[in-house]
Amino acid sequence: MRLMKLVPDNTNIDFLRWKLFAVVTSLLLVGASIFCLATRGLNLGVDFAGGQMVQVTFAQPPQLDELRTRIGALGVGDPTIQEFGSPTTISIRVPRAQDETVEQANAIAASIRGSIAQNYPGSRIDSVETVTGKISEEFAWDGALSVLLAMLGVAAYIWIRFEWQFGLGGLVSLTHDFIIVMGFYSLTQIDFSLNAVAALLTLIGYSLNDTVVVYDRIRENLRKYRKMAIEPLLNLSVNETLSRTINTNGAVLVAITALLLLGPDVIYDLTIGIFVGVIIGTYSSIYVARFLLVPLGVGPDSFVPKDPISRAARGPRNETDDGARV
Template sequence: MKLLKLVPDHTNIDFVRLRGWAFGLTLLLSVLAVGVTFARGLNLGVDFVGGLMIEERFASPPDLTRVREVVDAQGLGEAQLQTFGDPRVLTIRLPTQDGADEGATNAAVKKVSAALTQAFPGATFTRYSTVSGKVSNELIRNGVLAVVLAILGIGLFAIFRFEWQFGVSTIVAIVHDLLMTLGFFALTQFDFDLNIVAAVLTIIGYSINDKIVIDDRIRENMRRYRKMDMREIINLSVNETLPRTVMTSVTILLALFALLFLGGHVLRGFTAAMILGIVVGTYSSIYVSSSLLISLGLRAEPGEKKPARVDLSNAERIAPRER
């Protein structure tokens, strides 16, 4: 039985030749992501802003103005309404209720649910969540701290595991992936809650796994071909690991797309973040992180004259098998 190969044998793509375009695109996307994030802001979930979130499912897409009137009439504070994915599912946000205990929260949920059921026959309560203001501030601090420590820890690992250039290129690529995720959530206005922080940390973990594989092959080839030009070493290393990179990304994306379409709207933001992270992480591993090593001055044999261009037509055959 013939094995499925998404990348043909003896692939020899000159990735480094496109590094100028890749750096320009990366910078442009990063600036746009930062701009969109500051302009639109993140739609922070109840986890981060505190308050009460009620999710209601209607028999048909409701009139948001009418829903707001019904909820505001309950005297629970100004309501914020949001729909995404299924237009029949509506998220209702309310300020933290007086007392903020379970009894007050349950009473508010029952009051809103009963009023909506009466005004919109067929409406059903789905779920609710509540977080106090103090807890939300702690969650914001801990979430930001977790992401920052993860990035710094990964950068330090790459520096001690390889050389300082690998650590810098890894941090740059991960920050790029993180900015793309923030820009995506600012643009789509999906809820940004603790589930998304978990998705961001997962994206960072996937990205570093992909980058470490490529970096390890680059270091291995630097030792194997000590007088080869650094451009050729990077192209050789990326092409050798390309089948693994593509196969891993495709299989993960298949599972994520199934979760996106079949997992329900509750997981839609988490899944969308993961899909974006896999695509952006694969791009940054191939075009940003590896090519940036040249700009940072990494050399196989510092001080030696670079040899002529090496023919890599048989690179896949002469390279060691991936472990």
């Protein structure tokens, strides 16, 4: 039986035809993401903001304004109350107080549980998370440091394996993806928790995998087609790896879509981050990581030895009777 191919072997798409459109699109997306981050910020989860988050399943959908008033009357600050997957499942988050101790945090969580049990019979406390200020600051620092080190490590790896232009192109591509995904979290105000950091780290590793494969094909073609101009060579390299990109990214998107539709709400901020990151990463791996090599000066002579010594310059090869070179 003949296998079905999503991308024919003779595919020859001129990706550079839309390079101006791609540049404008990237600038708009990055600019809009930075604007959202500056004006709206991130909806930091309890992991980073600190405080208490109580997830409750009610027997009947509660009136959110009434529930907010009752929780606020406990003197725990201005609570954030949202539906969590269904009208009967509610997430209650209260901010941490300044210099709040573990004992005080536990007392606040206990008062919230007691108020719900008293005013809403039949309700069930599904989970209680309490994070103090010191722990939330450690989480924020460790999360930011892990993302930064991962990005620098990826750039260093590509630099060592290929050339500095490839390393810089990979770093710019990762930064492009990172800013846009962060802008998506800011625009939608989805909780930005440790799950979101895990999504960003997954995106960095996944983007590295695709980038290295394509960069290796570009280097191979640079050595193979010495007289080919750099832009047609990049187009050729993209088309040759297009089947692999579509098959791999398509399979990942199918799995992530299943998690988005059927998976638990507790990992929604993780799955949505990976879903958006794969789409943006696929686009940037074509138009940012690869074609950024042109302005960085990569050309047909990039992988030519600096001072090649031809066989003619070395003179004829003389061998003794036993085959040894003299």
